[in-house]
Amino acid sequence: MTPPPPDPPPGCPSGPHDTPHDTPPASRPAAPSDDAAARALTADVVDLCSRLIRFDTSNYGGGEARGEREAAEWVAELLADAGHTPVVLESAPRRTSTVVRIPGTDPTAPALLVHGHLDVVPAEASDWSFDPFCGEVRDGAVLGRGALDMKDMLAMMAALVRSWAARGIRPPRDIVMAFVADEEDTGELGAGFLVERHPQLFDGVATAIGESGGYSVRLPDAGLLYPIAVGERGSAWMNLTARGAAGHGSRPGGDNAVTALARTLTALSAHRWPVRTVPAVATLLDGLSQRLGFTVDPADQASLARLGEAARLVEATVSHTLNPTMLQAGYKHNVIPSEAVAGVDGRILPGAEDDFFATVDALLEDGVTRAFHNYAAPVAADHTSPEFAAMAGALRRADPEALVLPFVMSGGTDAKAFSRLGIQCYGFGPPGRTPPGFDAWSYVHGVDEQVLVSSLDFGVRVLEDFLLTDPRTASPEDPGTAPPRT
Structure with missing residues (x-):
């Protein structure tokens, strides 16, 4: 016997309504025309x-x-x-x-x-x-x-x-x-x-x-x-870790893990990933251009805006992206921590993994390392x-x-x-x-x-x-x- 689904929450009807039937899920539909x-x-x-x-x-x-x-x-x-x-x-x-x-x-x-x-x-x-x-x-x-x-x-x-x-x-x-x-x-x-x-x-x-x-x-x-x-961007959830010398917060700044990590995050956020149209996205752009009667330029936001709802299918898939999402450092205002960690969310176009990681590594401050929290290839x-x-x-x-x-x-x-x-x-x-x-x-x-x-x-x-x-x-x-x- 099929176990029933949970009872509806209080205030809800005992089952679906406004539908043409109320067949219990355990009974098969008949074999009609x-x-x-x-x-x-x-x-x-x-x-x-x-x-x-x-x-x-x-x-x-x-x-x-x-x-x-x-x-x-x-x-x-x-x-x-x-x-x-x-x-x-x-x-x-x-x-x-x-x-x-x-x-x-x-x-x-x-x-x-x-x-x-x-x-x-x-x-x-x-x-x-x-x-x-x-x-x-x-x-x-x-x-x-x-x-x-x-x-x-x-x-x-x-x-x-x-x-x-x-x-x-x-x-x-x-x-x-x-x-x-x-x-x-x-x-x-x-x-x-x-x-x-x-x-x-x-x-x-x-x-x-x-x-x-x-x-x-x-x-x-x-x-x-x-x-x-026909494709998905890869997911690279990474932890970036900066290490420096711990010390008293009143001393002049030197080998500070927090500032090294901040400079790295600033560089990564400021980086403008070049437009790259993988074959499936190129086919999408060609098909939309043919249908709508104008050439869609993926590097031009005004051109993408002319696509209306379809712009969402294009705008996030013509380049890599990387966004800082988490920060953790220190435990007291007057103590310079020896370590600072940031979580970042990277998304990678199919076929371009090497390019993505080479760019990230080139933007890391000296002494800042990266490690995967979770990685799934495109x-x-x-x-x-x-x-x-x-x-x-x-x-x-x-x-x-x-x-x-x-x-x-x-x-x-x-x-x-x-x-x-x-x-x-x-x-x-x-x-x-x-x-x-x-x-x-x-x-x-x-x-x-x-x-x-x-x-x-x-x-x-x-x-x-x-x-x-x-x-x-x-x-x-x-x-x-x-x-x-x-």
């Missing part, structure tokens, strides 16, 4: 998303989290009820992930990994207009922390498994689904643990999809761009591959006017862990379409997070289309072109 199956699938996604949000899976960092075990076990029961054999693994007490392999019709075909994270960033309830873990469905939206990041994707994954079981559908290749812990911190207790300790779960996997990509971005011409992530996948074309095709079948282009993420995801297994990782989850005025970026990690029911409907249709497509036999498409709007 295609139209009815589509409606049932969307209803199930809405229901599962609502119920997943009711698990408070807040990740506070530093190993402190809650709710991942309960959520992972609940998902595992859903998958088992659909006839599969999920594996539930714990990397540390209550830090739990669930993995399942859905057999395809061709066991010799390269397998696909679909991954999403169970954990969410914390929510300060006093800042919200509704309970962050209510999971209420109101005015055409599912409300709560994780609605967009990324329990919507998890709900799509689970709902598709249930729907395929009811309809007797098998994908063309094996699909491994991973519902993982800890992505909102380092990921080492989730995807990192699975990769290091249980790599056999991903045998035969050549490609992966996960967050973030396939969502709609409104262009200045009112058209919609659906970016697919990730890059092929935006000319049949897999990318299959994703683009699924989006265009749902929206014939879609402009689909590759982009590089400024931050990072669990793709950094899975890529260590040689898997080509894309950001394509969850796909979605939103109307004007709905700013999804402001909700992710923000206040009053919510996902539109219409976006869930669009997203699960696109995701199913892609998952049931064999990229080896799909018709080739140019992933970077679409007719200009008139």
Whole structure:
């Protein structure tokens, strides 16, 4: 028997409302006609998303989290009820992930990994207009922390498994689904643990999809761009340490660790990283220029501003960045400390690691050293591959006017862990379409997070289309072109 999700918080309804059904998550959808199956699938996604949000899976960092075990076990029961054999693994007490392999019709075909994270960033309830873990469905939206990041994707994954079981559908290749812990911190207790300790779960996997990509971005011409992530900047979280002579604070300054560190941080902050357009970003810029009728200059802020919402996809991925984020030195006003430490957050473009570290080292003051707190190399996948074309095709079948282009993420995801297994990782989850005025970026990690029911409907249709497509036999498409709007 599937364990129920937590009861709704006080003041919330006993279950989702304003949806076309109220099916308990343990019961499989019936096997109806295609139209009815589509409606049932969307209803199930809405229901599962609502119920997943009711698990408070807040990740506070530093190993402190809650709710991942309960959520992972609940998902595992859903998958088992659909006839599969999920594996539930714990990397540390209550830090739990669930993995399942859905057999395809061709066991010799390269397998696909679909991954999403169970954990969410914390929510300060006093800042919200509704309970962050209510999971209420109101005015055409599912409300709560994780609605967009990324329990919507998890709900799509689970709902598709249930729907395929009811309809007797098998994908063309094996699909491994991973519902993982800890992505909102380092990921080492989730995807990192699975990769290091249980790599056999991903045998035969050549490609992966996960967050973030396939969502709609409104262009200045009112058209919609659906970016697919084909890369991520690397993360270099480093501690810079300066050492000097300890002494009395009243003496003239000399070999002072604090001032040496301050000069280094000033030099690093003042450095202007040169613009560097990696191939995926160049393709994005070319596609936007062709569509909008002007040449986008990535070095010109005014030119980038003309892209509207799409500027966010470009501005942080045309150069390295490095920002000081933490400082620690001394213990008393009248004592010169012998050591000062700063934490810095460096982000590195794919293929340019050597350039980044050479520049950082050249800017370090004499006597200042660096050491990694955490390092994850950049990730890059092929935006000319049949897999990318299959994703683009699924989006265009749902929206014939879609402009689909590759982009590089400024931050990072669990793709950094899975890529260590040689898997080509894309950001394509969850796909979605939103109307004007709905700013999804402001909700992710923000206040009053919510996902539109219409976006869930669009997203699960696109995701199913892609998952049931064999990229080896799909018709080739140019992933970077679409007719200009008139």
